Amino acid sequence: MSVSSGPLVFDTQALGRRPGTEKTYTRTIEAPTGLGLDVFGVPEGSPIELELRLEAVMDGVLATGTASAHAVGECVRCLDDVEEDLDVDFQELYLYDDPGEDELALEGDLLDLEPVLTDAVVLALPHNPLCDPECPGLCPECGARLADDPDHTHGEAIDPRWATLTRLTEQTEE
């Protein structure tokens, strides 16, 4: 891993490794790639409001902050869009040297916040996003979204193999 610059890289040189010295930042940054899960995440380039306090402690620099972002995804039942405002808190110690497993270290004076932000956002995201907790999902026969059309029926049962084919065709046409 190597960092040089970027909106999530902070130079801690001004803290001078003096315990108790701190610096705060308020920034709006563009979301990096991969912020979230496949089904739900923060779109790359969308704004993230970041509040960060960097504080020198004995062994390193403690990064404490909050990030506010807008996540989008799909309902796992009906595939409708789901959006959610996220406010995540994080706190992580960046060691001056010799990080162990699952520990982070500064690179020189540079602190790369991206892995911490990514973990915090992923933890905050619902793993099974739903447009509504009661979402009835899709009609198993025709793929219609049942929340839009809860009472629709099919005169004759369609052979399930054809229903699958119909769904595939509809997806292709979108």
Ligand SMILES: [Zn+2]
């Ligand atoms: Zn839904």
Ligand SMILES: [Zn+2]
């Ligand atoms: Zn149907």
